[in-house]
């Protein structure tokens with residue numbers, strides 16, 4: 624059973640349509656949700672969180688119906704959205720006071736340890752924190768009830784590299800200690816180079832690639848060679864190709880298939896996630 628299961632989901636917003644035929648998020652792993660601006664990451668997360676209604680399809684979260692069992696599910700989720708719903712003029716300690724009672728498993732010691740680790744002052748007013756400090760507070764709030772599922776929309780966007788690493792370590796820690804499942808969207812693919820287990824690429828409202836991160840990285844290959852090697856048939860194996868007057872560079876899904884066709888006549892490079900995303904989205 625997937626911790627998040629989506630089937631035939633669709634949602635139209637203005638001229639944008641999200642269509643996800645199937646998505647299963649595995650328990651106990653970090654799944655990175657990546658895609659360029661406007662590809663549908665926030666829309667998908669808002670649907671999973673029952674914050675907007677779907678047009679069609681089925682969403683199950685923690686094995687339950689995401690609408691009928693909404694409250695029960697939310698109690699077990701740690702969520703950070705693209706905008707926080709906290710009262711902007713409230714002190715951190717008051718925000719915490721108004722929220723923690725909703726969670727049976729609230730762990731005050733864990734909360735305090737995050738507050739100390741992030742050097743946050745609970746006497747401060749939320750809107751007076753820097754964007755990175757606000758994110759840290761959201762993180763402390765969303766993880767201190769030992770959630771089984773952690774869903775986050777661009778959580779690392781305003782964090783400096785040092786804090787980002789700290790954040791990634793915290794996620795890893797929650798997986799080890801609580802067997803939590805993490806699903807988070809990001810633009811920063813280097814974060815996922817470090818910690819992601821599974822990847823879901825979304826582009827123009829559709830999932831174009833998903834699976835085990837290491838398999839995706841190992842199977843794909845960048846091929847560089849002379850233009851004469853390209854013809855109708857050899858072009859078929861590429862996701863996309865970039866040509867210039869000297870030669871070509873293209874991404875193939877299957878490194879063995881590429882080798883069978885081009886042998887020693889080309890150069891093979893290992894792509895990183897950024898490369899893979901770029902090739903898939905440039906058409």
Ligand SMILES: Nc1ncnc2c1ncn2[C@@H]1O[C@H](COP(=O)(O)OP(=O)(O)OP(=O)(O)O)[C@@H](O)[C@H]1O
Nearest residue numbers: 636637638639658659660661662663664665666667
């Ligand atoms: N309420 C709305 N009305 C009309 N269009 C909308 C609405 N909300 C989102 N959209 C459109 O849906 C598309 C997907 O937006 P979404 O926020 O899901 O993308 P995203 O992948 O999260 O982007 P980003 O990385 O920039 O945050 C965009 O084209 C956006 O303009």
